[in-house]
Amino acid sequence: MATNDLSPAPVDPAAPVDAEILVLVAHPELDQSRANRRLLQAARALQRKSPPGRLAVRDLYALYPDYLIDIAVEQAALNAAKLVVWQQPIRWYSMPPLLKLWLDDVLTFGWAYGPDGNALRGKDLWLVASTGGPEDSYRPESYNRYFFDAFLPPYEQTAALCGMRFLPPLILHGAHKASEAELAAHAETYAQRLADYPVWPEIDLVEDCVECAVPPSARPTDRVVELA
Amino acid sequence: MEHSAWLTGSLIYLAAAVIAVPLARFFKLGSIIGYLGAGILIGPWGLKLVTRPEDMLQFAEFGVVLMLFLVGLELEPQRLWSLRKPIFGWGSVQLFGSALLLALGALACGIDWRLAVVAALGLAMSSTAIGLGVLAERNVMGTTSGEAILSVALLQDIAAIPILALVPFLAIAGADSGESSWLRLALAIGTIAVIILGGRLLLRPALRWIANSETPEIFTAASLLLVVATAALMNAVGLSMALGAFLAGVLLAESEYRRELETDIEPFKGLLLGLFFIAVGMSIDFAVVIAQPLLIAATVVGFLLIKAGVLWAMARTMPIPQLERPVFIILLAQGGEFGFVVFQTAALAGVISAPVSSFLVAAVTISMLLTPLMLFAADRWWIPFLAGGKKVIEEIKEPQNEPVIIAGFGRYGQIVGRMLFANGVRPTVLDHDAEQIEAMRRFGWRVYYGDATRLDLMRTAGADKARVIVVAIDDIEQSIDCVKMIRANFPNAAVVARARNVQHYYELYELGVTLIERETLDSALMSARSALEVLGWQPHRARNLALRFRRHNVAQLAATAPLRKDEARLIAAAKQGRQQLEELFALERQQATERQSRAGWSGTADP
Numbered sequence: 001m002a003t004n005d006l007s008p009a010p011v012d013p014a015a016p017v018d019a020e021i022l023v024l025v026a027h028p029e030l031d032q033s034r035a036n037r038r039l040l041q042a043a044r045a046l047q048r049k050s051p052p053g054r055l056a057v058r059d060l061y062a063l064y065p066d067y068l069i070d071i072a073v074e075q076a077a078l079n080a081a082k083l084v085v086w087q088q089p090i091r092w093y094s095m096p097p098l099l100k101l102w103l104d105d106v107l108t109f110g111w112a113y114g115p116d117g118n119a120l121r122g123k124d125l126w127l128v129a130s131t132g133g134p135e136d137s138y139r140p141e142s143y144n145r146y147f148f149d150a151f152l153p154p155y156e157q158t159a160a161l162c163g164m165r166f167l168p169p170l171i172l173h174g175a176h177k178a179s180e181a182e183l184a185a186h187a188e189t190y191a192q193r194l195a196d197y198p199v200w201p202e203i204d205l206v207e208d209c210v211e212c213a214v215p216p217s218a219r220p221t222d223r224v225v226e227l228a
Numbered sequence: 229m230e231h232s233a234w235l236t237g238s239l240i241y242l243a244a245a246v247i248a249v250p251l252a253r254f255f256k257l258g259s260i261i262g263y264l265g266a267g268i269l270i271g272p273w274g275l276k277l278v279t280r281p282e283d284m285l286q287f288a289e290f291g292v293v294l295m296l297f298l299v300g301l302e303l304e305p306q307r308l309w310s311l312r313k314p315i316f317g318w319g320s321v322q323l324f325g326s327a328l329l330l331a332l333g334a335l336a337c338g339i340d341w342r343l344a345v346v347a348a349l350g351l352a353m354s355s356t357a358i359g360l361g362v363l364a365e366r367n368v369m370g371t372t373s374g375e376a377i378l379s380v381a382l383l384q385d386i387a388a389i390p391i392l393a394l395v396p397f398l399a400i401a402g403a404d405s406g407e408s409s410w411l412r413l414a415l416a417i418g419t420i421a422v423i424i425l426g427g428r429l430l431l432r433p434a435l436r437w438i439a440n441s442e443t444p445e446i447f448t449a450a451s452l453l454l455v456v457a458t459a460a461l462m463n464a465v466g467l468s469m470a471l472g473a474f475l476a477g478v479l480l481a482e483s484e485y486r487r488e489l490e491t492d493i494e495p496f497k498g499l500l501l502g503l504f505f506i507a508v509g510m511s512i513d514f515a516v517v518i519a520q521p522l523l524i525a526a527t528v529v530g531f532l533l534i535k536a537g538v539l540w541a542m543a544r545t546m547p548i549p550q551l552e553r554p555v556f557i558i559l560l561a562q563g564g565e566f567g568f569v570v571f572q573t574a575a576l577a578g579v580i581s582a583p584v585s586s587f588l589v590a591a592v593t594i595s596m597l598l599t600p601l602m603l604f605a606a607d608r609w610w611i612p613f614l615a616g617g618k619k620v621i622e623e624i625k626e627p628q629n630e631p632v633i634i635a636g637f638g639r640y641g642q643i644v645g646r647m648l649f650a651n652g653v654r655p656t657v658l659d660h661d662a663e664q665i666e667a668m669r670r671f672g673w674r675v676y677y678g679d680a681t682r683l684d685l686m687r688t689a690g691a692d693k694a695r696v697i698v699v700a701i702d703d704i705e706q707s708i709d710c711v712k713m714i715r716a717n718f719p720n721a722a723v724v725a726r727a728r729n730v731q732h733y734y735e736l737y738e739l740g741v742t743l744i745e746r747e748t749l750d751s752a753l754m755s756a757r758s759a760l761e762v763l764g765w766q767p768h769r770a771r772n773l774a775l776r777f778r779r780h781n782v783a784q785l786a787a788t789a790p791l792r793k794d795e796a797r798l799i800a801a802a803k804q805g806r807q808q809l810e811e812l813f814a815l816e817r818q819q820a821t822e823r824q825s826r827a828g829w830s831g832t833a834d835p
Contacts, residue, residue: 068775 016073019056021194022081026060026088026099035130035175035183039087042187046194055194056081060098067101074106079119083197084164086155087128089175093151103158113161114214121163124198126170127155128190134174148173165209168202240277241284244270245502259365260358261600263502267509281510285568288507289469290459291500292357292565294493296385296470297455299360299378300477301486302369308478311379318376318542319383322560325538326352330531342398346574347588349391351531355564355596356381356470357504362559362603373543373552377559385471388566393466395570396577415465423458423472427479435485451492508565508593516583516590527591528598535561549666550614554606562599563592615662624676628656628690633721634698635659635680635710637668640726640747641700645673655698656689681709683717691718699725704732711739733785734792753778773813780809 023043027036040059047055056077064070078084088095095103110117131138131148138148148171159166170193172178172186193200244266252262270277278284303311327348334344359377360369368374393412431454438450455473462472480486517524536557543553568589575585632648632655634641641657648655657675659665668675678685680701691697697714701707707725714723724743727733736744753774760770784805791798 066775068772068779070779 017056017058017077018080019053019077020081021055021083021085021197022077023055023057023085023087023194024060024099024102025057026086026096026102028061028096028098030059030061033089035172035178035186036087036089038183038187039128039190042191043087043194046191050195060102061096064098067098069102069105071105071108074102075111075119078106078123081123083124083126083167084120085126085128085194088130090129090131090151094154107158107162109219113163114219115216117214118163123164124167125155125159125164126167126193127152128170130172130175132174132176134177138173160210160212161214163209163211165206167200167206237278240270241503241506244506249502259502260361260505261597261604263505264509264597264600267506268512269509270506271510271512273512273514278510281507284503285507285511288500288504289565290456291497291502291504293459293469293473294455294497295357295360295501297458297473297477298490298493298497299369300474300479301481301490303478304481305478311375311382314376314379314546315383315386318546319380319387321542322380322538323352323384323387326535329534329538333530333534343580343584345398346395346570346579349395350567350570350574350588351563351592352535353384353388353564353566353570354381354535354560355562355599356385357501357565358562358596358599359559359564361501362555362600366555368552368555372546373548373556376542376546376548376556380560382471382474384564384566385468385474388468388471388569391570392573395574395579398574398577398579412466416467419461419465419467419472420475423461423475424479427476431476431480432483432485435480435483439485439488447488448492451489452496455493504565508596511589512593512597513586513590516587517594520587524587524591524594527587528594531563531591532561532595532598551611551662551666554610554614555603558599558602558606562595564596567592624658624678624685624688627688628676629693630654630656630690631693631695632656632698633658633686633689633691633694633696634700635686636699636701636707636726637664637673637675638700638702640702641698642668644698644700644724656694658685658689681706681713683713686713686718691721694718694721697721697723699723701726702728704728704735707732708735708739711736711741715739715741730785731792734789737786737789749778749781777809780805 025036025040025043027033027040030037030040040057043055043057047057058077060069086095086099088099091097094100107113107120108117111119133144135148136142137144138146140146152169155169156166170190172182178186245263248266248269249259249262252265253259267281268274271281272279330348330351331341331344334347335341339347359381363369363374363377369378435447435450438447441447454476458472458476459469463469480489539557539560540553542548543556548556571580571585571588571592574580575582580588630653632653634645634648634655634657637645637657637659638661641659645655645657657668657673658678658680659668659675660677660679662677665675665677676689678689680686680699691714697718699707699710699714701710707728711723711725714721722743723741725736725741725745727736727744727746729746733744733746756777757767757770757774760773761767765773784802788798788801788805791801
């Protein structure tokens with residue numbers, strides 16, 4: 001029988017979340033994960049040591065097994081946060097479906113972006129991801145054909161559109177074959193980063209978010225019917 | 229004059245049935261005893277409303293014919309073929325075993341050997357009408373005992389042919405023609421062959437042609453004609469009409485018209501069968517009974533006991549599940565309508581005298597009258613005694629230590645169990661319904677007998693070590709008792725509970741259970757989704773709405789739980805909650821419509 005030591009008690013998805021750092025974990029098969037499972041455990045361990053209001057860890061697949069995201073709770077959690085962490089495996093050069101649905105549902109027009117969509121302005125977004133393929137597969141001559149950086153623009157631009165600063169991602173390549181030592185070191189780095197935030201050596205080097213205001217004309221606001 | 233007689237007759241029969249049957253059912257005696265009682269009441273020994281019951285009996289026998297046609301319809305040829313062993317094996321054991329013992333018993337009492345043989349053969353028969361009628365009424369045709377009873381009844385139908393043919397030979401004077409009986413045998417076989425071949429080749433095309441005429445009453449007429457014609461054909465060559473109808477039924481069991489034939493014939497069968505029982509009730513000759521009350525009582529008790537002994541031995545060796553044995557024994561121990569025919573034939577042939585014949589007929593009728601009463605008694609005392617007193621199914625004794633215990637293995641628990649099982653989890657299953665357990669065991673489930681509200685049994689089932697206890701008991705009171713006991717004694721086990729309704733949900737909630745599912749909520753929401761989809765909602769949207777409705781509904785339930793004893797506030801809160809959700813959904817529909825008209829899309833958000 002598969003045991004799940006990752007969700008210790010039944011969680012109430014509707015319980016309010018109020019923390020400076022909001023870690024959103026999205027892994028569809030956490031029980032089979034090597035990297036993300038350790039990372040989640042490390043984050044949870046840190047959460048237990050942290051004072052209230054410092055760190056919240058939300059396992060999206062455990063909270064929303066039926067893919068029915070509680071938008072109000074998620075937006076409230078974002079409101080309270082300074083740093084938002086997306087902890088996920090890279091799936092098909094992108095994010096797992098529930099995280100994408102979370103974007104679609106939670107980051108709404110007029111709230112996260114667009115006119116008056118300033119809820120996330122000034123916050124930080126940190127991508128913590130793992131890939132199955134090793135780093136050298138992300139090269140023009142190998143099977144992934146592109147450097148890994150080539151897959152990051154959608155993330156960066158999502159942050160930018162919401163006025164968030166996109167912090168340098170923490171990526172573990174070749175998660176399938178990573179040694180125990182490598183995994184342990186990776187989790188250690190992750191926990192250290194979470195603990196130190198916002199005191200990161202390179203954080204001042206990160207450029208402020210590019211302003212990308214959506215002009216009012218981008219979306220028709222009157223009720224005149226235009227044919228697209 | 230003729231006309232009014234017919235009207236009066238109908239009036240009497242229908243009124244008697246309409247009054248007596250609901251009355252009998254009210255006292256939980258079954259409809260058959262109601263019909264029999266009605267017959268006695270209106271018969272020559274009751275209110276004398278009907279004086280010549282024999283005529284009615286002959287007409288009403290057709291109900292038995294229709295019933296066997298319907299039984300045949302339920303039995304595809306392959307299944308009948310697979311029943312050949314029980315039919316010819318166990319059927320012969322019952323008929324000839326009983327007949328032999330009865331004849332020996334009669335001889336031992338110093339009765340003439342010819343009378344002994346006729347009486348034995350006639351009394352060894354059982355009432356197909358009551359037997360199959362009771363099986364249908366209790367919906368147990370498919371059980372082991374049901375199939376056994378059907379098999380024996382079929383063999384009796386088959387055996388009736390040679391028995392009726394041979395009885396006249398017992399008369400000293402009846403040695404008329406050996407060759408005519410050979411001729412009759414050949415005719416019989418020929419007729420059966422005609423029915424089988426005709427049924428295979430002609431019936432279906434004929435029915436299709438009739439069905440294509442699209443006149444429902446003509447199809448009904450054709451159905452009846454089919455049965456009547458088969459019966460008449462069989463009757464003409466001296467075979468059992470019921471057997472012919474049964475054969476026709478089997479031949480049509482695989483046809484596409486099976487359901488239609490069933491619904492067409494069913495009401496005729498029901499009424500005629502009722503009439504048959506009324507006729508049986510009427511034809512009890514109380515003069516014979518009053519003349520020799522002790523002798524007739526001894527005869528009835530004697531032949532019932534001998535037949536029951538044979539049946540008991542059969543039930544043990546077949547074997548028939550212990551709880552089904554009482555019904556099996558009682559239904560086949562009684563005498564039957566074939567007995568009437570055997571005695572009549574014998575009397576006509578001069579093998580037995582007319583008074584002896586009516587004595588035997590009375591004995592058979594009384595046994596048929598006793599059968600529903602005995603069944604009633606068996607249900608009240610015998611079967612509970614087998615089930616409870618002797619603990620037929622032993623209570624769980626060996627300690628179990630599976631991680632999951634399922635208490636209650638009805639409709640709900642079974643689905644939970646199957647899902648767990650499919651994923652390699654072997655739950656320990658407890659149920660206290662002995663019949664249910666037997667049925668489940670036949671499907672290969674390891675189900676233990678035990679009352680899940682008892683602490684000692686739960687401990688044996690491994691509640692100390694279990695991580696999850698699924699309480700799927702359907703009785704609300706027992707479910708609450710069980711949960712209380714678990715919470716008090718096995719606090720480490722998570723309780724996953726089935727709630728029958730909202731009140732049950734509240735009670736479980738107050739006991740601290742968090743994993744509660746109302747048994748109809750999710751299936752009803754699936755139906756709501758289907759309805760929205762038919763109306764044009766996008767399937768995925770319907771799904772989202774259903775899930776959100778569910779979330780709101782469950783949250784609402786938790787919020788109102790503290791108010792549950794204050795009805796007025798509970799109703800107010802429920803109304804408010806419903807209104808909130810309706811407003812929310814309405815607002816979203818409006819926003820979607822606005823968004824679409826802004827974007828210039830055609831159509832509306834929701835149809």
